[in-house]
Amino acid sequence: MEVTRIIHPIGQGAFYTERICSKDQIYNVVYDCGSGTNKNAPKRLIQEIASVFTSNDVVDILFVSHFDNDHINGIRELKKRVKEIRNIVVSLVEKNDYWFYCIENQNFIAFYDSLEEIASHVYRVKPNIDARREFNDSVIDLTEGKSKIIESGTKLLRKTIDWCYIPFNYDQKVRLEKLKAELAGQGVLVDIFT
Numbered sequence: 001m002e003v004t005r006i007i008h009p010i011g012q013g014a015f016y017t018e019r020i021c022s023k024d025q026i027y028n029v030v031y032d033c034g035s036g037t038n039k040n041a042p043k044r045l046i047q048e049i050a051s052v053f054t055s056n057d058v059v060d061i062l063f064v065s066h067f068d069n070d071h072i073n074g075i076r077e078l079k080k081r082v083k084e085i086r087n088i089v090v091s092l093v094e095k096n097d098y099w100f101y102c103i104e105n106q107n108f109i110a111f112y113d114s115l116e117e118i119a120s121h122v123y124r125v126k127p128n129i130d131a132r133r134e135f136n137d138s139v140i141d142l143t144e145g146k147s148k149i150i151e152s153g154t155k156l157l158r159k160t161i162d163w164c165y166i167p168f169n170y171d172q173k174v175r176l177e178k179l180k181a182e183l184a185g186q187g188v189l190v191d192i193f194t
Helices: 041-052 075-081 095-104 108-112 172-185
Strands: 002-007 015-022 025-033 061-063 087-091 121-125 139-141 148-150 155-158 161-165
Touching: 015 041, 015 161, 025 075, 025 161, 041 075, 095 108
Parallel strands: 025 061, 061 087, 087 121, 121 148, 139 155
Antiparallel strands: 002 015, 015 025, 155 161
């Protein structure tokens, strides 16, 4: 097995690719696909996408870490460039929480509501509200191809490639409490968080 990872130099934003070659199979993974909005960033992102993918390529799985525009504004270009995006993994966002994400990205609703147009299968990861439990016993074979809401810590794998992904979605309130406890344990005043 050979794995090639590239952190693409697109400036502000994030675009990382991984190509796994095993026997006669190629498995493409993308982590985020966006750039900042300075004059050259979008053009540079398009060039980077074109340097990695052709119209015959398939993106087996696309992970979106969060919904800021500089992490997602190249996904439509990626979709145009490749034959197919099979799976996309994002955090589950309930409709009554859309407003929060729109503060950071005015394009959030259009993006989130069109995920099924971007990828054949969409996995929305529920927030982990139990700080003590990070992993679970759930395993999903990505070759089965079913869009669904999944628990944080669910293992995603493709049986034909010996590789496993475990996406997490940590509840912000739980993370803040863990941070406060850690800081308090180090003697740092945590009253700034209230």
